Amino acid sequence: MSKKVRIAIPLLLLAGVVAVLVVFLRSNDIAILSPAGTIADKQRNLLVFATLLGMTVVVPVFAMTILFAWKYREGNKKAAYKPDWSSNHALEFIWWGIPIVIIVILSVVTWKSSHELDPYRPLTSEKPPVTIQVVALQWKWLFIYPEQNIATVNFVQFPEDTPVNFEITADAPMNSFWIPKLGGQVYAMNGMVTKLHLLAHDPGEYEGSSANISGEGFAGMKFMAKSSTRADFDDWVQSVQQSENRLTLQEYEELAKPSKNNPITVYSSKVSDLHDTIVMKYMNHASGSSDAQKYNEDSAQETHHH
Secondary structure, eight states: OOHHHHHHHHHHHHHHHHHHHHHHHHHHHOOGGGGBBBHHHHHHHHHHHHHHHHHHHHHHHHHHHHHHHHHHHOOOSSSOOOTTTTOOOHHHHHHHHHHHHHHHHHHHHHHHHHHHTTTOOOOOOSSOEEEEEEEEEETEEEEETTTTTTTESSSEEETTTEEEEEEEEEEOEEEEEEETTTTTEEOOOOOEEEEEOBBBSEEEEEEEEEOOOOOOTTGEEEEEEEEEEEHHHHHHHHHHHHHOEEOOOOHHHHHTSSOSSSEEEEEEOOTTTTTHHHHHSSSOGTTTTTHHHHHHHHHHHHHOOO
């Protein structure tokens, strides 16, 4: 086998692997690589940048591994044998200097992106945001619209190009709220509220799911997130407000029971301060918190009236 052929074979194999990878990425809709929102765009760009930066070390290392294994193989009698060669200042500078530079760059990028992509940081926009309260249940998602006085199960809709302020909690084991095409996941936990701010560029439907294993119904704990025009969103809100379903405390208690593969359900009205009541029910009575006691008393009175 000639020298040119020996060099060409690895290069052709590498080109083939790259071509297959490119075709796979272009023919498959991978959510995190085809974002549809402001936050998801920045997260995708950060992922690509960090990967390419890391490849500046990974590719040369693998290339040199193959080169050295071939050049210093047992059958190559022309390879130089230098048992007394201990160091080379130029090479030492390269394999220590380049990683240090990469770490410094990643440190700066991480510091900047950690603040820029903070899920608690509101998005800047001329349009007023829409607030949606999220409750992770077993094994379903409850979405409460406090301003529109409606609620939905396993379906959430919001206007395009409009900031959406998600307030997330749980009335079940800890979970994680995630819409891959719009932005990163945030945990849903009992007795506390986490926040996530997202914005969709255009109208569309995006799959949402649980990103934290939470039992036998985890695989079916999915929901549909729909971005629409403002007019369509207002029409949808009006249609939901005309529904005969009412989210009373009794209805919520039934809904909160473990169930799998729940269908999309809409409620035309909800219990006042339901989200806060769910959060405060897990507060420690022994702490003596006046706010916790007040919420629990209000919740008990509301349950009695219903």
